[in-house]
Amino acid sequence: MRNPYEVLGVAPTALPADIQKAYRKLAKKLHPDLNPGDKAAEEKFKEVASAYDLLADAEKRRRFDAGEIDATGAERPQHHFYRDFATSDEGRSYQDNSGFADFMDADDALADLLRRGERARANRRGRDLHYSLPIDFAESITGANKRLTLPDGGTLDVTIPPGLVDGQILRLRGKGAPGTGEGGSGDALIEVEVLPDRRFAREGDDISLELPISLSEAVLGGRIRVPTPTGDVTMAVPKGSNTGTIMRLKGKGAPRRGGGHGDQFAKLKVVLPKGPDPELEAFVSKWDKGKAFNPREEGTS
């Protein structure tokens, strides 16, 4: 075990900030997951990491400086790096082939070899199959059971968890293409597309909607029915509500992962009845205070 100061390339008098800086610089270069093909990187990284463990801890550093513990006093527990799994079956769902997809398309010897390799591997795990599944906005909030029809005519039952967001990927282990030999099947990766709803919009766990109300509901208040993804609810509109007033329906938003629900926010919009209304015209023409009110003047609204 080398001297930790030498390993990090810092002076024994280095400040903690310098030690961290030196460690970061080396660790970024040596991290095994950023050097998947370099066997030596792991040993070097471990050496750097344990040197840092020792020197970053003021007490351990003091004891090391005093000669109470040696450089091995702070070995990190053994752990597996991601690179150990990344090309195995377990890591396969993260693998991205876009880095060489253009070679596969080509009509040359290399492309042929690549394709032949895909076919020839014995005991090969089946490919992951990618699907997309559009669902309604309401289903994304409440959750749903959907049946996906596959290109080969088969079906796949998919449970949509409540509160799912647009673009979320559901992984169904073993529902991909069958493997060969003892390879086992691949996974089905389903990207769920939440179709837009003209009434609702989602912001995090909250849902917003624009809610038209009549002039009389705005002026006099009243109880009105409000649509939510889980069904209509009744809400009291207070007297004198205006366009733009936002009402909160507590707990009527999307389910939160940790439990509970977000809220639904209804933004009121006052809508006049269609077409001219003689009674309304007669009233407004006699309403002097209303005519004197100019909402475009500052401080009036």
Next chain:
Amino acid sequence: MIMNKQEFLTNAGLQVQTLELWLDQRWLIADQASDEMTFSDADVARARLIRDLKGDFGVNDEGVDVILHLVDQLHGLRGAFEQLHRNIKELSR
């Protein structure tokens, strides 16, 4: 080893809020074939990599995104290269 959410959090040393954020970012993908989400050893190792990047290396979230994307491509490429290597060996036998 296949583990449930709680076991995964313990093994990866993560808080539940962090896991949810990482799932939202699609840095981790849970298996949802059964009612309960499950994770593998590869997911634990991947979570450690993300923790190293964010903690020890001071990489911000945008940086983690870029790094994971490149790492995933690199492993795709390594997988293909490995296969190619094997095929060439077979052909030349």
